[in-house]
Amino acid sequence: MDMPADIVIHWADFFRQHGADLALGLWTTLHICAVAVSAGILLGFMVEILSRNHILRRRILRVYIEIFRGTPLLVQLYLLYFGGPAFGLSLEADTAGTVGLALYAGAYFAEIFRAGFLSIPAGHLEAAHSLGISPLRILWRIELPQMAGLIVPPSVNQIITLMKDSAVLSIITVTEMTKQSTRIMNESFIIVEPLCLLALSYWLLSSLAGWAGRCLEIRLTRHRSLKK
């Protein structure tokens, strides 16, 4: 296996045997991440909206944030998947993984949204209040668009972290990329190829997310960089 042609044949062989499994793993990772990230953003947003201007709710939701931010994702997944049945909650591995990842993400996104809301100068809100604009409209038209540019970079950061953290789901038997790769390794004793492909896949996904984030950020902060 020292000629270039041999290498090509070798990889073609590898893909013929395991390509379908790897593609399935990639698809599972993508779709679990998409659902968990969306749910996490929504959850974080709701947590922050509910805890604004309400001390009791803030304290209660703070407990959620502290718990999910303060314990390892793996432990949370174990509790949910293996410990769940003890509390009458038996979930499929995929569901448990998605829910676990979303709850974990929600705690982080809540903090990102909190920072976003804090970034808005009080005067901009006073101006809106003095005009009699409704709170919902203020949120939608003034607060969210104004903080969007600011929360995109940390959110992209968080999404990339979550995508890489989703590898942990393999431990609770979710058949995502990492699980598929380790299974191939165990079954065929091919070590380097699946691992390299796995690393490359995560890197590509992260880069894609990073690139999309930068595009979005440029678009959302257009008003700041305009010339007089």
Next chain:
Amino acid sequence: MAPITVHTPPVLQLRDVHKHFGDVHVLKGINLEIFPSQVVCLIGPSGSGKSTLLRCINFLEEYDCGEVLIFGERIGYSTSYDGRRVPMPKEHIRVMRRDLGMVFQHFNLWPHMTAVENVSEAVRSVKKKNITEALRISRDMLAKVGLADMENRYPAQLSGGQQQRVAIARALAMEPRIMLFDEPTSSLDPELVGDVLDVMQSLAGEGMTMIVVTHEMGFAAGVADLIVFMEDGRILEQGTPDRIFHNAENRRVRAFLQSYGRREKNAGKAHTATNSHNKGVCNEPTDHHSGAAGSRGCPQKRTAHQNHQHARHAGRRYLGL
């Protein structure tokens, strides 16, 4: 022949308004009545509670006791059956605020919206106009403040004075019945102050009821119908500009205005460029300007010019602006 007196109800009444920030007693019993089309300037040293008072009027700041009545209706609180003060529903406060336009020291334009979007936002969402109608109103308002060609610029692309005029247009587009100005020119470069004051002056000329917290003594002396001098949370003295600026009873008021006169005079010497700009804006003949700066000889000059427009210019001349 007895003079005819007409009893117009005040548009705004403050009765014994108190306000604390923690342990600090910021407003110590403010009583004030403002009538339709009056231009009231709140002046006084920093930290005297002028801005807080203004913010209590549209309830951006809660007051601890007393009453703020807008067109006879109390804002912020209502009285329950047993005489206790109960907070008013937020929705109701929002409705009451529609009569009050507010302009802030730091403009507070929304940076992600263009000038015309800033102006039209509340017209669309609060006055429920459709987008075409809202844009038409907004463009009219921008034209009114002299920014017809700036409608598609973002706040970052506008100068401070232009931003403040957009903010004025934004408030005016809601057709308020009272305008509140919270130090509208304090964060502007000196050469941009004139444009904003001109807009405010023409607004006063149209009969808008205005309450202006300001350090622009020239504007106060020239445009206001009533000057209210505040210090340490109290109204020390109120009266016509003529009385406050030239015959104030309170020693503290006299001392404050004198120190202002001196400072403005010195500033006037140092920045002749600023002066000439303001003159240009006022269309004021140069002979009125010379010699009158900060001098006590102003009252005689004012009596010589009875018409309103000249009285306004005289205010600026008084302080050598």
